[in-house]
Amino acid sequence: MNTYAVKRILLPALFVVVLGVASVSADHFPAIPADGFEIQGHSRFFYYRDEISTMVEYIGRFEEPDLDFGYQSLTLGGYYRLHENVKAGAFYRVQAGARHDDDWVDTSPGWEWTDTSDRFEHLAILDLTPRFLVEFLPGANWVAAVKNRYAYNFFNGQQTLLVRPGLTWFWVVDREPVLNVSAQYATYFSLNFGDRAWYQHGPYLNVLYHVLPWLQIDASVAYQAVYWSESADFRASHPNESYPSNVYRPWTLDLGAIVTLRN
Amino acid sequence: MNTIRRRLVPLAAVALLLGLATAVGAEDGLVEYVEGEVWIESSGTREIAATREIADFGSSVSAGDLVITGSDGIAIVAVGAGSQIKLREDTVVEIHSAATRGSVDLRQGGIFARVNRAVAGGRAFQVSTPTVVAGVRGTEFFIAYGRTIEELPDVWLCVNEGSVEIAVREVDSRTIVNEGEGVNILSGVRTTDPRFYPWTTELNWNFDPDAGEVRDTTDLDGAYSDLLDQDYD
Numbered sequence: 001m002n003t004y005a006v007k008r009i010l011l012p013a014l015f016v017v018v019l020g021v022a023s024v025s026a027d028h029f030p031a032i033p034a035d036g037f038e039i040q041g042h043s044r045f046f047y048y049r050d051e052i053s054t055m056v057e058y059i060g061r062f063e064e065p066d067l068d069f070g071y072q073s074l075t076l077g078g079y080y081r082l083h084e085n086v087k088a089g090a091f092y093r094v095q096a097g098a099r100h101d102d103d104w105v106d107t108s109p110g111w112e113w114t115d116t117s118d119r120f121e122h123l124a125i126l127d128l129t130p131r132f133l134v135e136f137l138p139g140a141n142w143v144a145a146v147k148n149r150y151a152y153n154f155f156n157g158q159q160t161l162l163v164r165p166g167l168t169w170f171w172v173v174d175r176e177p178v179l180n181v182s183a184q185y186a187t188y189f190s191l192n193f194g195d196r197a198w199y200q201h202g203p204y205l206n207v208l209y210h211v212l213p214w215l216q217i218d219a220s221v222a223y224q225a226v227y228w229s230e231s232a233d234f235r236a237s238h239p240n241e242s243y244p245s246n247v248y249r250p251w252t253l254d255l256g257a258i259v260t261l262r263n
Numbered sequence: 264m265n266t267i268r269r270r271l272v273p274l275a276a277v278a279l280l281l282g283l284a285t286a287v288g289a290e291d292g293l294v295e296y297v298e299g300e301v302w303i304e305s306s307g308t309r310e311i312a313a314t315r316e317i318a319d320f321g322s323s324v325s326a327g328d329l330v331i332t333g334s335d336g337i338a339i340v341a342v343g344a345g346s347q348i349k350l351r352e353d354t355v356v357e358i359h360s361a362a363t364r365g366s367v368d369l370r371q372g373g374i375f376a377r378v379n380r381a382v383a384g385g386r387a388f389q390v391s392t393p394t395v396v397a398g399v400r401g402t403e404f405f406i407a408y409g410r411t412i413e414e415l416p417d418v419w420l421c422v423n424e425g426s427v428e429i430a431v432r433e434v435d436s437r438t439i440v441n442e443g444e445g446v447n448i449l450s451g452v453r454t455t456d457p458r459f460y461p462w463t464t465e466l467n468w469n470f471d472p473d474a475g476e477v478r479d480t481t482d483l484d485g486a487y488s489d490l491l492d493q494d495y496d
Binding site for chain 1 (some may be wrong): 362417447487488
């Protein structure tokens, strides 16, 4: 599960720290940094049986400004292989530490980000991913895929759609994949909120090593642009204003392990 | 896949040299069970024309005969006292003399072999290809042609009981495959390290129709990594 989808609603506690400075001049504006660096970790377990692969995933992220532990999520669900080239998935997720637009609140006499570290949100996720072998490319072991993932957040009713086309090259030795290298571009659409059709997009590169037939480790580097919209409190109190800056472009390093069992 | 295998039959036939002490009566093989289309094809001699007959329960098989299963066919053939082979669909085997040194050449498809350990005794029980010799120390194994990715088709060998020694002639290497393990002899010349393959749990080792289904429906494509079936997130 690519968790950059929630980046926009998870902007780190950076704003809280910088808020003190910002409030001197305009405390109703959140201080949105131009860039940053975050580290994410994940562990996933897949169990394949016939056409079904079930998944359990845990994600934790250390976020700016001090790489404090911010967001975490647990996802349960699975994929069903509808066709040789198409998989459909359904998942449930519980997450904490997510930050949404409306978490920038008026606490008169000041403004601050709501502390969401203990706020648990529940999401339903649907996934449809077509994949195709791209045999004309050198080496023949190429797969093109487009991950389409819809999410509904029961906490605030927000609906999002991830569209992530990508190309993966498999280094195959003795008929077994040894290393995967993927390049992908993710765009996250806000279906019923915000002031633009998308709220996050950007490329990422992933390298996955098959340590054992059942164990993979992987590392990703992503460079995403995250767009913030004015919060409900802000719009209510300053209807004719906008955030002076609203784009956050963090580099994110994502490290993890995947256990895969097949029957 | 099957078409490809047929084309490559002359290139890489697998011979199962069964060191059997006794023949099955006067014949070298006896058909014990059939389902679907199964034929026995004799190669013929100068005096006798080649024939192809539908196999049935009790059909005898002589040295040099081919036992052939169609796309829906399976057959169980006794090839020595207490020893049997079970042919999957689209398989061709040649039966050799059981009276002297019984052997079976696997020319296409896949078979399960169950060798009577007592009869085999200390004799070498060998599986051969033009490039590989597998000495069978155990009593039950599966061998089949896989995909043709390089020049010659892969050969899969899995052991259900006992152990098998595989020797690749070209590189003079020897590998022991133990119970529960399998190997892929890549293009018939390079042997992978023996290990458990999850797909082998689907193999149907049953030879007794009275005990249940004997047909093996394992899809050997499942032995290969499916790059379209890799989920990472």
